Amino acid sequence: MKKIKIFYRRDSMYLLISSILFMMLLSACSPLTHTGGLRSSEPQLTVLPLDTSTQKKADEVLLSTVDPLKNRYARTWLSDTELIINKKDRLYIYNITTAKEKLFTPDRTSPQYLALTSQDGQHVFFTEGVDGDPYEIQGYIWEVSTGKVTSIGRLDITNTVSWADNEHLIADQIGGGIRLIDLNGHSSDVVLPYSMQPQDRIDNVQKIGKVIYFLGSDTHVYRLVQYANQSEPTIIAIASNVRTFTVSPDGERIAIEQRLWNTTEPAKLIIIDPQGDVKGTLAQGSLISHSVWSADSRMLAFAINQVNQQGMNGLYIFDQATGKTTPVFAKIQDSNASIQWNPSSKSLSMYDESNGIMTYIIGIEK
Template identity: 25%
Template sequence: MKQNAGMYGIKLFAAVLLSLALTACQSSGDRLTVVNPDVSRTGTQTDQSPDPAPGGERKLTVVKTPEQQVDRELTVARTHRIEAASIQSWLSEDEVSIETTKLVKAGTATEEPKYEYTSSIVNINTGQSRKNTGEGGQQVKGYMLVKETISPDGSYSFIQKWKDKYIADNFVKNLQTGQTIQIKGDNYLERGGWLNADTYILAAGSMSGRGEIRQISAADGKVTAVTLDDPDAEMFGQFGASHGRIYYTDDQHVLKVFEPGQAKPVSLIQDVWSFEISPDSQYIAVSTVTQSGEFKGSKLLIYDAAGSLQGSLIGKGDLISYISWSPDSAKLAFDVYTEDKTGMNGVYIFDTRSGRVLPLAQYYAAGDPMPHPVYPFSWSPSGNRLGFTLDDPKSLLVTHVIDFK
C-alpha cells in the first residue's frame, strides 16, 4: 500500500542498525581529508590517524564553517493542510498536483483493503482544486515518467524519459538554445549527477552487476566510459557527482569518492545510510547509523564537496529516514525518529545561511499523529515552501505545506 511505503523504509532502516558502526576513515597520502565529526564549530582538531607511510605527508584540514548571518533567522510564515492526499509534483509556486487516496473497501483477515486514487490540482493559497489534465510534465506520450536535472549553472538539463521501470531514453538539452541531443546507450535503474557545469555522470546500471559509469558531454552528447576499480562495489547503494568528483556507497555502506581517471576510490565515511548532494554542489548531507560505542543511533552531518566536515552534527536520533535539499540549496529538510520523547523527533529544517536548525513540530495541527513523513519531502520551485505527508487516522493521509520567510 502506498501509505505504508514510508513505514516500510523505517522498519528496514531500523534493522540495519543492528549491523552498522560509525567511523571516519582515509588512507595516508589521499588528497581528501576527513575532519573528526566531534570537532565543534569553533574548535580545532587533533589528528588521531595512524602515522603516514615513510616519506608520505598527511595534512590536517581545519574546516571553516560558512559565514553565518546572525541577523537572519529562518521562520515559518504560514502552514497549509491538504486532507487525504500526497503531492505528486509542483506546477508552480502556488499550485501542486496531488493524488487523493480513498478507502473503497476495508481489509479483512483474508483480503487486503482496496483504495481508489484520483489526481487533481490544488491552489495552495486558496485551497481550490481542479481536474488534472496531465499538467506538470511527469508523463509524455510513449513514456511513463520524465525526469529532468538542471546543471549547477542552469545552462543544461539532463532528461530521462522512462519507457517502463527499467528502460529510459536519455537526452541533454541546451537551455539557452533549446537544442536537444539524445544520448546513446541503454540504461537500467539509472543514478547520476552533474560532475561540473557541462558534464553529466550516469550510473547506467545493469541486470548483472553495477554496469557502466558514463561521462556525458552536455555540449555534444559525447559519451566516455569511466573506470572504477572497487571490488566492494558490485552495486551502488547511492550515487552522485559534484565539483569534479563522483560519490557512491559500496556494498558495505561506505561512502567513497573518486575522480574520472583516478580509478581507485578514497573511503570517506563508513556506515552511511544515505547522502544527498545540494543542487548547487556545495554541500553533501550524510546520514549515518551505529549500534556500538557511546552513541547508538543515527547522525546527520554536512560535508563540503571535498569531503571535509562542516562544523558539528546537524541532527541525531534513533533513525533519520528522509533528507532533502531545497532547490536553492539554502535549506535541508530531514526527519528524525527517537524513542525517547525528550530527544529530537519530527521534521527539522537546517538553514545553511545561519547554521540554525528549526523544528517544525510546533506547527502541526492538534491531534495529528506522530509527525514522521511517509513520502519523501517535496519542495516548491523557489524552495520557500515545503510539503510532507503524514499518516492520518481519519483521512488516511494528510499533507502539510509550510511557507518560510
C-alpha cells in the first residue's frame, strides 16, 4: 500500500518551538542593555545631539541684556528708553541709555507710588499719598507733552485702575460698580445689568474697545458689552475659578490664572478667546502671577513660583507667533514682582524684593 505523508507534524512542531525560542532570545537580548545605560554597572557616557543644547534657536526668545537697578521699583515705561521708577516714594524718569534719572514731578512733594502710561504714551496715571493718612490715595493724570497734572480724585488702595483707552481710565469702586474717568478727571459710572447688585464686588476691571472685562466675587470673569440698541448691557461669564486675568491689547486673547480653590491642584495659566473658549494651557505652578501682554499682543510675560517642585522660579515668555514658552529670567523669588513691557516689546522691567529692592531691565532677542 502506498504511504502518503500529508504533513510533517514533528518537524513543524520543532520549527515552531525553535522560532519562538529564537524570538524570545532576540526580545530578551536586544533592548534592555541599550537604552541609555541607566542600569549599567560600568560608567557609561551618553552624548545628546547638538540641537538639544541651550544654544538659541531661531524661533526662540532669549535673554540678551540685564540691567539691575538697586533700591528702585520699576513702574511703567514712558518710552522705549525711559522708565518711570519709584525710589523712596518718589517717581523718577530713568533713562536706560544714559542711566540717568530725573524727578517725575519736581514741584510735587507728596509721596508717590504707582504710575501707568497710556497706550499712546501721552498720559501717565499716577498716585500720591496724603500726608498724615497712609490709607488715602489720590489719583492724577500727567500729560506728557505739557507736564499738566489733573486730579481724578480719591482712590482706595484696593482699587484697580487701568487705561480703558487713550482718553479714559477705568476703575472699580469700593462700594460696587465701575467708573470711567476722562482726562479732565470727570468720572462716570458704567451702566451695569439689572441682575447685578450694586454692592457686588468687582475687581480687575479692564476695557478693550467697547468690551469691559472684570472679575466677579464668584471668581468668574465676566464680559460686559453695552450695545446701542439695548437698554442694559449684555453680560456673560466666560471663565470660572479665576484668580487674575489679562486681556491682550488687541482683545483677541485673554490669559487667565485658573485655580481650583481648596485643592492642591496647581494653578494653570490658560489662554482663552473673548467667548471663553480655551485655546491652550501655557503653564502650571503653585503661583502664576503678573501675566502681561506685550503692546503688540504677540508675547505674554509671566512669572511662575513653583513651590516643592523642580523647575524654574522665574520669568517666562510665551510667544504667540511660535507657540513656545521660554524661560527667560531665573532670579525671581518674589511673587509680588511687577512686570512691564516697553512699547517696542524688546525690553521689560520687573522688580524683586526677595533680597532687597532690585529692578531688572531685561532685554530679549526675538
